[in-house]
Amino acid sequence: SKPYLIAPSILSADFAKLGEEVERVLASGADVIHFDVMDNHYVPNLTFGSMICKALRDYGIEAPIDVHLMVSPVDSMIEQFLEAGASIITFHPEASSHIDRSLQLIKDGGAECGLVLNPATPLHYLDYVMDKVDQILLMSVNPGYGGQSFIEGTLEKVRQVRQRIITSGREIRLEVDGGIKASNIRAIAEAGADMFVAGSAIFNQEDYKAAIDAMRTELAL
Ligand code: DX5
Numbered sequence: 651s652k653p654y655l656i657a658p659s660i661l662s663a664d665f666a667k668l669g670e671e672v673e674r675v676l677a678s679g680a681d682v683i684h685f686d687v688m689d690n691h692y693v694p695n696l697t698f699g700s701m702i703c704k705a706l707r708d709y710g711i712e713a714p715i716d717v718h719l720m721v722s723p724v725d726s727m728i729e730q731f732l733e734a735g736a737s738i739i740t741f742h743p744e745a746s747s748h749i750d751r752s753l754q755l756i757k758d759g760g761a762e763c764g765l766v767l768n769p770a771t772p773l774h775y776l777d778y779v780m781d782k783v784d785q786i787l788l789m790s791v792n793p794g795y796g797g798q799s800f801i802e803g804t805l806e807k808v809r810q811v812r813q814r815i816i817t818s819g820r821e822i823r824l825e826v827d828g829g830i831k832a833s834n835i836r837a838i839a840e841a842g843a844d845m846f847v848a849g850s851a852i853f854n855q856e857d858y859k860a861a862i863d864a865m866r867t868e869l870a871l
Pocket residue numbers: 659661662684686718791792793794795796797798827828829830847848849850851
């Protein structure tokens with residue numbers, strides 16, 4: 651398996667032709683499709699729900715879909731996304747009243763589960779779930795919008811979470827989301843991340859393959 655996963659965020663895709671955009675970014679070398687769900691309640695923006703995920707599956711998209719829930723409450727959305735064909739579902743612990751229950755709901759539905767921590771959210775949310783999570787997502791911007799700048803303090807947090815993963819002895823993916831581009835991806839990988847979300851750095855380019863190749867070149871150095 652590839653050591654590093656690149657997960658383009660369709661938040662920056664052209665929604666008027668979403669199926670084609672997803673096909674094109676997969677043909678350009680994307681490993682996973684990152685699917686940003688915003689509810690205008692937990693975050694101050696509104697995107698798309700499970701019907702769009704289902705539509706991509708019905709259109710023929712077979713790649714893993716990584717659903718990042720920026721919604722509160724979370725459990726009803728988890729159920730809908732399990733039905734809609736999500737592969738991985740992550741949520742923000744502050745948005746769930748019963749974190750263990752929400753994680754278990756995802757696992758019982760046959761998807762991989764994880765928590766998302768905002769830039770200032772403490773790591774202690776991970777304390778009692780390291781035996782359960784398949785993935786940990788660290789936000790390197792405040793959630794709600796694409797195209798923001800990477801918050802440098804995230805690098806130290808990535809190092810700390812990588813240590814926790816090593817201590818756990820489990821294979822847990824460490825994903826980082828926000829402001830990632832070819833010029834900073836290597837430093838993020840060196841800090842311990844192995845899965846990289848990129849929205850504007852891919853979809854705002856003419857050539858998606860060139861954008862992804864530039865990131866892979868940095869990761870291979
Ligand atoms: C922000 C989203 C991110 C965003 C990343 O709330 O979770 O996935 O789309 O976009 P860029 O790569 O443009 O920062």
